[in-house]
Amino acid sequence: MTTRPTVFPGAYAASALQHLRQASPLVHCITNDVVQSITANVLLALGASPAMVVDPREAAQFSAMASALLVNVGTLTESRAESMLAAIHAANQAQKPWVLDPVAVGALSWRSEFCQEIIRLQPAAIRGNASEIMALSGLAASGRGVDSADTSLAALPAAQTLARQTGAIIAVTGEIDYVTDGENSVSVPGGNVLMTRVVGTGCALSAVVAAFTSLPGDRLANVAAACRVMSRAGELACEVAKGPGSFTPAFMDNLYLLDAEKLNGGAL
Amino acid sequence: MTTRPTVFPGAYAASALQHLRQASPLVHCITNDVVQSITANVLLALGASPAMVVDPREAAQFSAMASALLVNVGTLTESRAESMLAAIHAANQAQKPWVLDPVAVGALSWRSEFCQEIIRLQPAAIRGNASEIMALSGLAASGRGVDSADTSLAALPAAQTLARQTGAIIAVTGEIDYVTDGENSVSVPGGNVLMTRVVGTGCALSAVVAAFTSLPGDRLANVAAACRVMSRAGELACEVAKGPGSFTPAFMDNLYLLDAEKLNGGAL
Amino acid sequence: MTTRPTVFPGAYAASALQHLRQASPLVHCITNDVVQSITANVLLALGASPAMVVDPREAAQFSAMASALLVNVGTLTESRAESMLAAIHAANQAQKPWVLDPVAVGALSWRSEFCQEIIRLQPAAIRGNASEIMALSGLAASGRGVDSADTSLAALPAAQTLARQTGAIIAVTGEIDYVTDGENSVSVPGGNVLMTRVVGTGCALSAVVAAFTSLPGDRLANVAAACRVMSRAGELACEVAKGPGSFTPAFMDNLYLLDAEKLNGGAL
Numbered sequence: 001m002t003t004r005p006t007v008f009p010g011a012y013a014a015s016a017l018q019h020l021r022q023a024s025p026l027v028h029c030i031t032n033d034v035v036q037s038i039t040a041n042v043l044l045a046l047g048a049s050p051a052m053v054v055d056p057r058e059a060a061q062f063s064a065m066a067s068a069l070l071v072n073v074g075t076l077t078e079s080r081a082e083s084m085l086a087a088i089h090a091a092n093q094a095q096k097p098w099v100l101d102p103v104a105v106g107a108l109s110w111r112s113e114f115c116q117e118i119i120r121l122q123p124a125a126i127r128g129n130a131s132e133i134m135a136l137s138g139l140a141a142s143g144r145g146v147d148s149a150d151t152s153l154a155a156l157p158a159a160q161t162l163a164r165q166t167g168a169i170i171a172v173t174g175e176i177d178y179v180t181d182g183e184n185s186v187s188v189p190g191g192n193v194l195m196t197r198v199v200g201t202g203c204a205l206s207a208v209v210a211a212f213t214s215l216p217g218d219r220l221a222n223v224a225a226a227c228r229v230m231s232r233a234g235e236l237a238c239e240v241a242k243g244p245g246s247f248t249p250a251f252m253d254n255l256y257l258l259d260a261e262k263l264n265g266g267a268l
Numbered sequence: 269m270t271t272r273p274t275v276f277p278g279a280y281a282a283s284a285l286q287h288l289r290q291a292s293p294l295v296h297c298i299t300n301d302v303v304q305s306i307t308a309n310v311l312l313a314l315g316a317s318p319a320m321v322v323d324p325r326e327a328a329q330f331s332a333m334a335s336a337l338l339v340n341v342g343t344l345t346e347s348r349a350e351s352m353l354a355a356i357h358a359a360n361q362a363q364k365p366w367v368l369d370p371v372a373v374g375a376l377s378w379r380s381e382f383c384q385e386i387i388r389l390q391p392a393a394i395r396g397n398a399s400e401i402m403a404l405s406g407l408a409a410s411g412r413g414v415d416s417a418d419t420s421l422a423a424l425p426a427a428q429t430l431a432r433q434t435g436a437i438i439a440v441t442g443e444i445d446y447v448t449d450g451e452n453s454v455s456v457p458g459g460n461v462l463m464t465r466v467v468g469t470g471c472a473l474s475a476v477v478a479a480f481t482s483l484p485g486d487r488l489a490n491v492a493a494a495c496r497v498m499s500r501a502g503e504l505a506c507e508v509a510k511g512p513g514s515f516t517p518a519f520m521d522n523l524y525l526l527d528a529e530k531l532n533g534g535a536l
Numbered sequence: 537m538t539t540r541p542t543v544f545p546g547a548y549a550a551s552a553l554q555h556l557r558q559a560s561p562l563v564h565c566i567t568n569d570v571v572q573s574i575t576a577n578v579l580l581a582l583g584a585s586p587a588m589v590v591d592p593r594e595a596a597q598f599s600a601m602a603s604a605l606l607v608n609v610g611t612l613t614e615s616r617a618e619s620m621l622a623a624i625h626a627a628n629q630a631q632k633p634w635v636l637d638p639v640a641v642g643a644l645s646w647r648s649e650f651c652q653e654i655i656r657l658q659p660a661a662i663r664g665n666a667s668e669i670m671a672l673s674g675l676a677a678s679g680r681g682v683d684s685a686d687t688s689l690a691a692l693p694a695a696q697t698l699a700r701q702t703g704a705i706i707a708v709t710g711e712i713d714y715v716t717d718g719e720n721s722v723s724v725p726g727g728n729v730l731m732t733r734v735v736g737t738g739c740a741l742s743a744v745v746a747a748f749t750s751l752p753g754d755r756l757a758n759v760a761a762a763c764r765v766m767s768r769a770g771e772l773a774c775e776v777a778k779g780p781g782s783f784t785p786a787f788m789d790n791l792y793l794l795d796a797e798k799l800n801g802g803a804l
Contacts, residue, residue, distance in 0.1 A: 033320060034304040034308050034318075035305070036570040037735060038305065040570050040736075041781075044732075044733045044734065044735060052568070053611070053644065054569070054611050054613060055646060057646050058646055058647065061644055074320070075320055075321070075322050076322075076323055077323050078323070107330075108329055109325075109326075111326065197524065198309060199305060199309050199318065241521075243313065244309065244312065244520050244524055245518060245522075245523075245524070246518075246521050248520075249517060249781035249785060250782075251781060252782075252784075253779030253781040253782050254779075254781075255781075256780055256781070301590070302572040302573055302576050302586075303573070306573065342588070343588055344591055375598075375601070376589065376594045376597055376598060377597060378591060379594065464580075465580045465581060466577060467576035467577050510789045511581065511788060511789030511791075511792035512577065512580065512789070513786060514786075514789050516788075
């Protein structure tokens with residue numbers, strides 16, 4: 001049913017990153033309480049502009065102005081859910097892309113219902129770990145919410161199904177990331193297990209995916225470029241980090257300093 | 269009335285940390301807005317898994333799944349208080365330990381009433397500074413909420429009273445930490461005044477205490493081990509830090525790299 | 537209409553910082569979700585004490601106890617707006633200074649109305665970028681909310697008007713900062729473009745401004761001292777930083793280590 005995904009070409013990531021820095025997209029992030037700071041800092045380091053506007057009225061007004069919208073359900077509340085819906089509808093009306101990070105979907109009932117509701121509202125992309133993507137596609141997941149007990153490759157069929165159901169690009173991330181539109185799929189290597197010991201690297205990736213969906217060109221390739229930019233900066237940071245503490249400053253510096261040469265020197 | 273507390277043996281801390289890393293407990297944190305990121309990163313660096321789930325429905329569902337629950341009242345709101353109560357009841361029903369960090373209790377009326385209400389709900393442990401523990405036990409405190417003007421030793425009698433009132437292990441932390449079950453008490457040296465210039469080191473310790481209460485074995489010793497793991501990583505970080513900025517990455521790295529040898533090389 | 541602002545003398549900044557460390561003011565911050573941690577850490581590094589109390593009842597009780605209040609509308613919500621109003625009234629009643637950071641005012645309707653309402657409540661100071669200060673003064677702004685497309689000098693007339701309208705000291709910050717009471721104005725050089733790639737440096741400055749407004753002496757000079765302390769620590773951090781990741785720890789260390797010699801060695 002599915003063909004083996006091809007490895008995503010590093011040269012495209014460098015070119016997409018250059019476009020991102022020129023465009024400096026404004027990314028409206030309605031995200032969870034834990035990762036607000038790292039999300040904003042990752043976007044700033046890459047040359048994008050973050051803004052976290054959460055009141056329902058303001059969220060709708062702001063989504064129409066922003067280049068892209070991120071919706072992350074990590075610390076969902078009633079009022080936050082209301083803001084997300086208002087922002088998604090405004091983004092759709094203004095033809096701005098929006099991206100879902102379905103944190104812990106499958107493990108918790110209310111957010112699972114909420115995510116099933118909003119994936120009908122034409123997300124441009126969905127970024128999650130294997131358990132989350134499997135749960136969202138209707139396949140059983142074994143995770144306990146925040147970590148993924150499944151490998152990303154095992155979730156590729158679920159990602160392809162979800163892509164066909166929603167029309168979104170699906171990125172299922174893990175030791176290797178897989179990005180698919182339901183027909184074509186690419187793999188993105190890189191990253192490091194140390195990144196799983198720092199909170200918010202996955203959530204920040206979803207914000208970067210949102211930034212890249214605002215660029216012109218092939219959306220599948222742009223989402224894969226977002227994954228590669230983050231995994232390559234992570235690889236470079238791990239070359240100097242002694243642990244998760246020194247990883248974070250090095251990761252931000254590498255996002256800021258990343259260029260075509262650095263992007264091509266890695267696993268790709 | 270009270271015997272002089274004995275110094276907690278460092279070898280036990282190393283053994284408890286090894287158990288923690290094997291068990292990798294999932295700690296449900298309902299904590300304050302300021303320290304969410306450092307709390308999650310400290311737990312991840314030690315090998316535990318954090319999750320911050322805050323909607324009342326989801327908090328109750330999640331507490332029953334998690335290994336332990338942390339309740340920190342630093343930025344208490346009506347809806348957060350409702351979530352905390354739901355999570356505490358669910359944790360108790362599922363026989364999972366929960367830990368209270370009574371930030372600024374005594375200084376502010378509403379949270380003082382709320383804390384007096386929830387300490388009747390069988391906390392496994394309570395971690396606070398001298399002013400907070402004195403206020404919670406009914407003794408007068410001199411603090412202005414966030415800092416402690418009293419020394420931890422002066423608060424030991426209050427801690428012992430509070431332990432007998434609630435059945436919880438009480439950790440009163442400061443330059444030296446004291447941990448008591450009302451009968452037996454131990455002291456935990458280490459740490460550094462620089463840690464008071466970084467927000468969330470105390471709040472993150474409470475999350476680590478929650479993680480350690482989920483381990484089998486003597487709970488007093490496990491809570492003291494949590495204190496020692498944090499104070500020793502702090503000592504090691506201060507050996508290389510130039511200030512509170514460089515302290516934080518070094519602290520996280522040391523939590524990640526901590527082993528029996530490093531734990532035994534310190535003040536204990 | 538306006539005379540060219542004079543350069544603020546560095547020696548005064550050193551003296552004000554010394555007073556700040558002696559007084560260790562308790563700063564009540566009702567600020568946005570994204571910058572809570574950096575705001576608290578900046579205040580702690582400088583020797584002040586931060587506290588984030590947000591429930592309306594508690595906010596009013598706490599404002600009266602604190603040395604100064606910061607109100608930052610970055611992630612404004614209904615309940616947060618209610619807390620801010622309660623805290624401002626309590627601060628005014630207790631004769632404690634309060635400071636406004638009007639994040640993204642002008643770009644979003646509801647917060648613009650809210651800010652127009654509260655600037656009538658006698659703020660001691662207002663700190664914003666050029667777009668925000670122009671919008672607040674009633675002059676048209678070209679910003680899209682979070683970044684400023686206008687230079688700080690272009691906004692100086694608007695700042696002077698706003699100072700006369702409100703009685704507050706206005707700090708309009710950018711590559712060079714301008715501080716005015718409507719009659720007298722000073723310029724504060726320093727800082728670095730790298731600081732715009734780290735979230736919260738401006739918001740944290742507003743908290744530092746609040747801390748400095750609690751000091752005795754000339755308020756215009758104290759607000760300028762707050763700007764200079766931050767810009768000088770930023771300059772020193774940029775001498776060693778490779779990017780925005782390594783900037784942050786170096787910035788915090790420099791705030792902690794800042795003294796008269798370091799303050800006088802810079803651009804002033």
